[in-house]
Amino acid sequence: MNFLNLAKNRFSARKYLDKEIPQNVLDEILEAGRVAPTAANLQPARIIVIKSAEAKEKLAKAANIYKAPVALLVCADASKAWKRPFDGHQTIDIDASIVTDHMMLSAADNGVGSVWICYFKPDVIKEEFNLPDNLVPVNILALGYTEETTDSNRHATARIPMDELVSYL
Numbered sequence: 001m002n003f004l005n006l007a008k009n010r011f012s013a014r015k016y017l018d019k020e021i022p023q024n025v026l027d028e029i030l031e032a033g034r035v036a037p038t039a040a041n042l043q044p045a046r047i048i049v050i051k052s053a054e055a056k057e058k059l060a061k062a063a064n065i066y067k068a069p070v071a072l073l074v075c076a077d078a079s080k081a082w083k084r085p086f087d088g089h090q091t092i093d094i095d096a097s098i099v100t101d102h103m104m105l106s107a108a109d110n111g112v113g114s115v116w117i118c119y120f121k122p123d124v125i126k127e128e129f130n131l132p133d134n135l136v137p138v139n140i141l142a143l144g145y146t147e148e149t150t151d152s153n154r155h156a157t158a159r160i161p162m163d164e165l166v167s168y169l
Helices: 003-009 023-034 053-060 092-109 122-128
Strands: 045-050 070-077 113-117 135-144
Antiparallel strands (some): 045 070
16 A cells, blocks of 8 residues: 555444454554654654553553553653753653654554544553653554554545645745
8 A cells, every 4th residue: 555545444443343453463553653764863752552441441540541451652852852952952752752653654554543632641651660860651542453444535524625724945
């Protein structure tokens, strides 16, 4: 499948089958995150794979992962992320989101459904998983097989038109 078709076919899955993701598929999804570009190649992202019932129970105190069999907690190490010298803006959210996006698209390419979750309580996650102060939870990517489907042509009406999105100067 070409990239644009992959991007159009990918959707946010919120109903998962009780089916394990094989380790080799999960490894490929994680590898896509590992090779994702980051600002100045500083690679501040850290991924915590949530698979056990105990870890899912901890995560449930902070977020809804829709009973997905796996959740990837994508964090960023604030002590390692690049800062723009002009205003000190740090790229932890950007870097972690590029990593998340690469994994999300790899999941779709492997027939694994996903939903990107930003609605969570970071303080609860930090406490439940005993994260050090420099490690900031940024995104959660819930993963699993799904029977849900979507219309790949939905973007014709669900997205703003190209001339509203893009300006040429």
